[in-house]
Amino acid sequence: MKAAVFERFGEPCEVLRIAQVPEPTPGPGQVLVRMRYSPINPSDLLTVQGAYGRLPSLPATPGYEGMGIVEKSGGGLLGWRVLGRRVAVINAVGGNWAEKVVIPARQAVPVPDDVPDEQAAAFFVNPATVLVLAEKVLRVPPGEWLLQTAAGSALGRMMIRLGKRLGFRTLNVVRRTQTAEELRSLGADAVVDTSREDLAGRVRELTGGKGVRFAIDAVGGQTASDLVRCLAPGGRLIVYGTLAMEPMQLDQRLLIAGSKKIEGFWLSDWVRGQGPLTMLRLFRRIFQLMREKVLTTDIGAIYPLDQIAEAVRKAVEPGRSGKILLKLGSAGRQ
Ligand SMILES: NC(=O)c1ccc[n+]([C@@H]2O[C@H](COP(=O)([O-])OP(=O)(O)OC[C@H]3O[C@@H](n4cnc5c(N)ncnc54)[C@H](OP(=O)(O)O)[C@@H]3O)[C@@H](O)[C@H]2O)c1
Numbered sequence: 484m485k486a487a488v489f490e491r492f493g494e495p496c497e498v499l500r501i502a503q504v505p506e507p508t509p510g511p512g513q514v515l516v517r518m519r520y521s522p523i524n525p526s527d528l529l530t531v532q533g534a535y536g537r538l539p540s541l542p543a544t545p546g547y548e549g550m551g552i553v554e555k556s557g558g559g560l561l562g563w564r565v566l567g568r569r570v571a572v573i574n575a576v577g578g579n580w581a582e583k584v585v586i587p588a589r590q591a592v593p594v595p596d597d598v599p600d601e602q603a604a605a606f607f608v609n610p611a612t613v614l615v616l617a618e619k620v621l622r623v624p625p626g627e628w629l630l631q632t633a634a635g636s637a638l639g640r641m642m643i644r645l646g647k648r649l650g651f652r653t654l655n656v657v658r659r660t661q662t663a664e665e666l667r668s669l670g671a672d673a674v675v676d677t678s679r680e681d682l683a684g685r686v687r688e689l690t691g692g693k694g695v696r697f698a699i700d701a702v703g704g705q706t707a708s709d710l711v712r713c714l715a716p717g718g719r720l721i722v723y724g725t726l727a728m729e730p731m732q733l734d735q736r737l738l739i740a741g742s743k744k745i746e747g748f749w750l751s752d753w754v755r756g757q758g759p760l761t762m763l764r765l766f767r768r769i770f771q772l773m774r775e776k777v778l779t780t781d782i783g784a785i786y787p788l789d790q791i792a793e794a795v796r797k798a799v800e801p802g803r804s805g806k807i808l809l810k811l812g813s814a815g816r817q
Contacts, residue, residue, distance in 0.1 A: 492533025546579025
């Protein structure tokens with residue numbers, strides 16, 4: 484079978500190649516999934532660059548999420564229950580950018596019939612992060628502002644729609660004017676375009692000088708440093724991404740005055756602390772909010788696996804609109 488493989492860490496468009504590899508065999512408690520689609524997420528690219536929080540031994544195949552059809556079970560009740568079904572493939576160790584993959588049966592999540600393949604492919608990483616950050620980590624009350632950077636990302640757009648659904652207001656930071664306009668038409672409550680506006684000044688203006696109690700950052704560098712200036716007394720900033728690949732600079736007096744907090748968030752860590760029932764409830768809620776068009780992903784383009792270099796190049800293009808998906812095999816309903 485074909486898989487995208489990298490033998491050294493480096494720029495994804497340089498180090499990824501398509502290789503013929505043996506088809507894996509599922510062991511007890513595992514299933515073999517014939518993959519259909521997998522998105523190219525920042526976490527996949529960071530892994531190939533050797534810059535992610537957890538790295539595979541090489542050679543390796545990237546891909547933490549995606550969807551496909553369960554083709555074989557290696558034994559066990561869970562595997563038997565999902566055999567032949569369309570599933571979202573949550574792959575904590577990576578490996579989904581291949582025609583087939585073996586995963587623990589409990590990480591093959593059956594997809595309801597009314598959720599299309601392309602949406603199911605991006606079912607977990609961003610939707611779960613949005614829900615967990617808003618509802619469980621920050622618990623943003625209705626009417627409050629949530630300040631977010633990289634607001635034009637797939638995740639940022641979901642957060643805007645979730646805000647509308649739950650009643651909190653989003654204050655969205657973007658780096659280009661075209662994205663600002665798109666987000667306003669999506670229903671963003673406020674947008675700050677850092678190519679034209681001063682972030683801290685604009686946030687003070689929008690919040691009557693108070694600042695915000697809730698903020699999330701996926702950028703780092705200067706943007707994250709500026710965000711700390713936007714916090715109200717008691718405010719919390721959750722850092723969850725490293726898009727700028729630059730560290731934030733911090734004058735710690737900004738945290739001391741007003742007892743503000745900066746915290747890290749990684750979905751993998753959160754998931755490790757949850758029981759099966761919580762995960763089942765989370766899956767159900769994500770599918771429901773997908774049906775209601777809240778946690779949906781805009782798809783920018785779909786590339787066949789053979790065009791991996793072009794696909795990853797497109798995925799890192801500034802100003803790209805929509806998520807890039809890899810098509811890993813024959814698509815279409817079974
Ligand atoms: N911690 C976790 O558990 C967790 C889970 C899920 C996602 N994440 C993180 O969430 C972030 C968004 O993921 P996604 O899949 O939604 O991303 P995405 O759809 O690929 O979008 C990336 C966005 O980042 C913006 N961007 C890139 N570099 C930037 C920079 N230097 N300064 C400002 N903006 C920049 C781009 O803006 P332009 O349109 O202007 O190019 C684009 O809107 C990523 O950092 C990802 O790693 C973290």
